[in-house]
Amino acid sequence: MTALWRNLTMGRMLAESGRGGSTPHEATGAMREAAGRENSRWGAYSWLAPKAEMQARHAGFPGPDGAGLPGSGPPGPLAGFACAVKANLAVEGWPCDCGSRLLQGYLSPYDATVVRRLRAAGCGFLGVAAMDEFGMGSSCEFSCHGPVRNPWRPDCTPGGSSGGGAAAVAAGLAWFALGSDTGGSVRLPAHCCGVVGFKPTYGRISRFGLTAYASSLDTVGILARSVGDAALVYQAIAGRDPHDATTAVVPVAPCPDGPPDRQWRVGVVRPGPAQALEPAAAANFTQSLGIAGKVFGKMKDVDSLIDEVDVGVYTILAFAEAASNLARFDGSLYGQRGRQAEGGRSFGRMVRAVRSAGFGPEVKRRILLGTHVLSTGYRARTYDRAQAARRRLIAAFAEGFSRCDLLILPTASGGAFPLGSRLADPAAMYATDRFTVPASLAGLPAVTIPTGLDDRGLPLSVQLVGPPWSEATLLAAAQALEAEFRFRERKEAPWNR
Amino acid sequence: MxxxxxxxxxxxxxxxxxxxxxxxxxxxxxxxxxxxxxxxxxxxxxxxxxxxxxxxxxxxxxxxxxxxxxxxxxxxxxxxxxxxxxxxxxxxxxxxxxxxxxxxxxxxxxxxxxxxxxxxxxxxxxxxxxxxxxxxxxxxxxxxxxxxxxxxxxxxxxxxxxxxxxxxxxxxxxxxxxxxxxxxxxxxxxxxxxxxxxxxxxxxxxxxxxxxxxxxxxxxxxxxxxxxxxxxxxxxxxxxxxxxxxxxxxxxxxxxxxxxxxxxxxxxxxxxxxxxxxxxxxxxxxxxxxxxxxxxxxxxxQAARLPESPLDRERRWRERWGLAAADAAALGREPAVADYFEAVASALAGEPGGVGSPAQAARLAARWVLTEILAFWQGVGIDPDPCPVPAGKLASLLGLLAAERISGKAAKGVLEALRADPEADPPALVRDLGLEMIVDPDRIRTWCREVIAAHPAEAASLASGKTGLLEFLAGRVLAKSEGRASPPLVKNILRALISR
Structure with a gap:
């Protein structure tokens, strides 16, 4: 029979513990043991924390004698729980390789703000979650650690780039995972693995300690077993951070508990002809809208908020920023320098050697494209036009939100795709993000919740998008919807096997 | 070209x-x-x-x-x-x-x-x-x-x-x-x-x-x-x-x-x-x-709180105090020197006794800062700032000079002493070192008589109208006084004795 910790949300775990069941500390200990045994099946973690370190640094984690260490001060809201941390987030003394060969062996000397805040909330860390190199990918196949497998079907991808975290949560090997979402990198893996994926408003959660991919789009996101768990983590990590000048001073409203105080006006964003869903996904979306209608009342269609050109806009802007952000990886201060770079060569030759050997093919492709679009003579036709398109998109969303409180739309056009199936076609890979990039470009909060399974038995989902700073409402609405789908109870799910 | x-x-x-x-x-x-x-x-x-x-x-x-x-x-x-x-x-x-x-x-x-x-x-x-x-x-x-x-x-x-x-x-x-x-x-x-x-x-x-x-x-x-x-x-x-x-x-x-x-x-x-x-x-x-x-x-x-610029300051020195352009530029080159000069000039203008107008005080201060102070200060580097000789002490010293209570030579001696001990008080130094100018007519008259007696030919020439010899005789008297007799007083007394 399945262990309770594999299935329970953090909220239910606390309730069970209160009724005399095992404590979160004990459950986390068992989870760490299981991760050690099972991780190789999925490759969800690229590095697991030594148990001794968890005991030393995770206040309350059970020691060898089974007794918890005395914590200092009152236990935080996440005391006893532990999460997976995406490999692009800094944890002091831990590998922060971003899935890149170039950074293998690099240990971060400091904690990201979100990590520091989780520690303060009593939360521990199980290990480093695998990812597409520097967040560049939608399948977790572009990693120096090899591909991550989908716990629903090992021949399929878990989605990317936060696929390791999504797989860990789906396999029951983490209570939740910290990920990052630049164009859909939390929502797409959540969709593929049947878990909740939450991306906040840009500026809501500190990026300090998140290795930058595209700075104006990057957000720290949460992969969780339930909307409630995501809200719990969100409350612990959100808010202004003096180390990140782009965090907002807008107060973090508590997530409402219980039924909404008023009827939400929900707008439906239907895929256009160029964005057709796979048949099973289309059927599921129609069915999901029916269920959403029961929760939200009558919904109205909102037109032309997403466009196939958005992926192109995202590609230009994100790649331009990526080329800039990744310039620092030259092997001179940290990271793999490689033997070929030693021995009296010039700096230029060393940099070329390090980057040629250290970066994978997708990263190189994006750096080259990003360099191109900012180059003299090309910028006006590419980067500047993309910026203008982004401004128009933001305005269009603002106009849309004058007529409704939330938008509902698909997360992806189909369930998780087979490993290797899109590697040869970058454009198809980029188009995987067509439903997630609009919220990223507009900096809007979005949450993906699982709704059902496709004809291959792989999860499908819907995505809710809200106006800036509407996280509390968004999460409350997602929770109401989640209660109708009861996806967590599905017998086929990896956490129930 | x-x-x-x-x-x-x-x-x-x-x-x-x-x-x-x-x-x-x-x-x-x-x-x-x-x-x-x-x-x-x-x-x-x-x-x-x-x-x-x-x-x-x-x-x-x-x-x-x-x-x-x-x-x-x-x-x-x-x-x-x-x-x-x-x-x-x-x-x-x-x-x-x-x-x-x-x-x-x-x-x-x-x-x-x-x-x-x-x-x-x-x-x-x-x-x-x-x-x-x-x-x-x-x-x-x-x-x-x-x-x-x-x-x-x-x-x-x-x-x-x-x-x-x-x-x-x-x-x-x-x-x-x-x-x-x-x-x-x-x-x-x-x-x-x-x-x-x-x-x-x-x-x-x-x-x-x-x-x-x-x-x-x-x-x-x-x-x-x-x-x-x-x-x-x-x-x-x-x-x-x-x-x-x-x-x-x-x-x-x-x-x-x-x-x-x-x-x-x-x-x-x-x-x-x-x-x-x-x-x-x-x-x-x-x-x-x-x-x-x-x-x-x-x-x-921020604009309202900007201080006077160095260029404006130099212009003020030239126009209001009559400093030569080259002197003003030399004093203004280093802000520490410029500030020091301003401090000496204003303290000197406030010294009791015959300093004269603020412009005269400034010109005297400029002369001393440009020669004595700058040479010495640059020798030790413009750091340390402030100057090892405090502005107030130099002003006090120049006040004694302007009031003719000490000679220029004595003033340089006092400055030497001040460099060694910046805490010292110039009037006290003058007293302790015995550098005070001698203005007692009786003592000066005695020295003058001795000099006239020792140089009868020169005294006779002076009496017959060779006024150039006054400097020669006065120099002898000053030597006798070890440089402390008041030169104007020495000359007045010599003239009076010769013409008698």
Whole structure:
């Protein structure tokens, strides 16, 4: 029979513990043991924390004698729980390789703000979650650690780039995972693995300690077993951070508990002809809208908020920023320098050697494209036009939100795709993000919740998008919807096997 | 140069000056901004550019940068912002520099300085002033044959001042930069030290058509000169480059735009690259930093609180106190000296007894500061500031001199004593050293009689009208008094005795 910790949300775990069941500390200990045994099946973690370190640094984690260490001060809201941390987030003394060969062996000397805040909330860390190199990918196949497998079907991808975290949560090997979402990198893996994926408003959660991919789009996101768990983590990590000048001073409203105080006006964003869903996904979306209608009342269609050109806009802007952000990886201060770079060569030759050997093919492709679009003579036709398109998109969303409180739309056009199936076609890979990039470009909060399974038995989902700073409402609405789908109870799910 | 005039061209020089702002912390992190420290002792994950770190703008740099911009007559922009400038270099940890391109802190401006001996002004327009971070520094590595990097300077706050090409030769460029340096030090925004890299200069040298003679061949030849890191280097490099370019005018090479470095040892410029091969910096807006927004009221307040500029101060010294232009410039060159001189002059004007007008006091103070004090102070370096001889003590001493209570020679003796003991009190020193001028007529009359008795022939000549001999006899009397007898009194008494 399945262990309770594999299935329970953090909220239910606390309730069970209160009724005399095992404590979160004990459950986390068992989870760490299981991760050690099972991780190789999925490759969800690229590095697991030594148990001794968890005991030393995770206040309350059970020691060898089974007794918890005395914590200092009152236990935080996440005391006893532990999460997976995406490999692009800094944890002091831990590998922060971003899935890149170039950074293998690099240990971060400091904690990201979100990590520091989780520690303060009593939360521990199980290990480093695998990812597409520097967040560049939608399948977790572009990693120096090899591909991550989908716990629903090992021949399929878990989605990317936060696929390791999504797989860990789906396999029951983490209570939740910290990920990052630049164009859909939390929502797409959540969709593929049947878990909740939450991306906040840009500026809501500190990026300090998140290795930058595209700075104006990057957000720290949460992969969780339930909307409630995501809200719990969100409350612990959100808010202004003096180390990140782009965090907002807008107060973090508590997530409402219980039924909404008023009827939400929900707008439906239907895929256009160029964005057709796979048949099973289309059927599921129609069915999901029916269920959403029961929760939200009558919904109205909102037109032309997403466009196939958005992926192109995202590609230009994100790649331009990526080329800039990744310039620092030259092997001179940290990271793999490689033997070929030693021995009296010039700096230029060393940099070329390090980057040629250290970066994978997708990263190189994006750096080259990003360099191109900012180059003299090309910028006006590419980067500047993309910026203008982004401004128009933001305005269009603002106009849309004058007529409704939330938008509902698909997360992806189909369930998780087979490993290797899109590697040869970058454009198809980029188009995987067509439903997630609009919220990223507009900096809007979005949450993906699982709704059902496709004809291959792989999860499908819907995505809710809200106006800036509407996280509390968004999460409350997602929770109401989640209660109708009861996806967590599905017998086929990896956490129930 | 005659051929240039014939060709209708004149040299035209613009400058780009980088000045490190005096702030406690770096531009984008909490590290101390220090010029001299053990290699890599003032660094953190942010200024090392480690993965995940973000810059956070240090608002402490705004006040010095805005004060400097205002003093140069720039329009301070209510909204400015940062951009990334990309190039790979080992001293640049992120391989991009955070600077301001499209929306700089200040635009426009004018800084005019007197040209040579108070002739017409050298008027140089300022194109822009902007904020940017400094890079690190290459240093000898721990392993022979390898180069190390010291990042203490990485992220230090700089202002870059870009002028219009309004200078015409090396001497003008040098003089203008020295005046700019004086202003920055006076405002306390930069320590002005070329040696430690606090002040660095690049120059754009080229030729433009003289007014009314457009279209001359050669207009358009420009060289960007790098590494002009002392006033002398600026002057020599600019003149060298003007001469080098002038030889090429008329040839196709003249149209080539080059970046050259000044090789001080070889006293020539060396080609770094031609324009066609210059890097594309791929500027774009720094997404990690919000706009720098300044309130107009705050800018106006900064403007209102600007001190008198060194140039205005020198003008006041000349016009109100009658100081010679050269003396005023010499006193104004170092802010510490200028402040010291002002302090002595005003204290001296307030000394009791016959100092005379404030202008007379200032001129006496100027004379002593320029000769005695400056020689000695520069000998020990203008640091230590304040001067080892406190201004009040010098004023007190000069007060005694002006009141003729001591001789000039005695005053120098007192100054010597003050250098050894700055705490000492000049009147007390005069008393203790027995330097007080002797004004007792009876004592002086006795010495005069002795001198007349010893030199009867000279006394007789003086009595018969050879007035030149008065100086000779007075000198004898002063010698007898060991220099302490009041010279006017000695002469009066000698005259009276002779004419009797």
């Amino acid at each position: 005659e051929s240039l005039k014939a060709g209708g061209l004149r040299p035209s020089v613009g400058l780009e000056i980088h000045a490190r702002l005096v702030t406690r912390r770096k531009l984008f992190c909490g590290c101390p901004s220090v010029a001299d420290a053990v290699d890599n002792s003032a660094i953190c994950p942010v200024c090392m550019g480690l993965p995940g770190t973000l810059p956070v703008f240090n608002e402490d740099v705004l006040e010095p940068a805005v004060r400097l911009g205002l003093a140069l007559g720039c329009a301070i922009q209510p909204v400015s912002r940062f951009d990334r400038k990309h190039y790979f270099y080992p001293d640049l940890p992120r391989n991009f520099q955070i600077t301001q391109l499209e929306r700089p802190l200040g635009l426009g401006g004018l800084f005019a300085i007197p040209r040579g001996d108070g002739g017409d002004e050298l008027r140089v327009r300022i194109r822009r002033i902007h904020l940017e971070e400094d890079a690190g520094r290459l240093a000898a590595g721990p392993v022979p044959g390898m180069v190390g990097v010291d990042l203490n300077r990485a992220g230090a706050p700089l202002v870059e001042i870009v002028t219009e090409p309004d200078l015409d030769d090396g001497a003008a460029a040098r003089a203008w930069v020295l005046r700019l340096r004086q202003l920055m030090v006076h405002l306390g925004v930069c320590d002005g030290a070329f040696e430690s890299g606090s002040l660095r200069c690049d120059a754009n040298v080229g030729f433009v058509a003289r007014e009314g003679r457009g279209g001359a061949v050669g207009a358009g030849a420009w060289t960007e000169l790098k590494n002009l890191n002392s006033p002398g280097a600026i002057q020599r490099a600019v003149d060298h480059e003007i001469a080098r370019l002038s030889r090429r005018i008329g040839s196709l090479d003249a149209m080539r735009r080059e970046t050259r470095a000044w090789d001080a040892a070889a006293a020539r410029t060396v080609l770094l690259r031609v324009k066609e091969g210059s890097p594309d910096y791929r500027y774009f807006r720094e997404p990690d930093l919000p706009d720098v927004v300044l309130q107009q009221a705050w800018i106006a307040d």
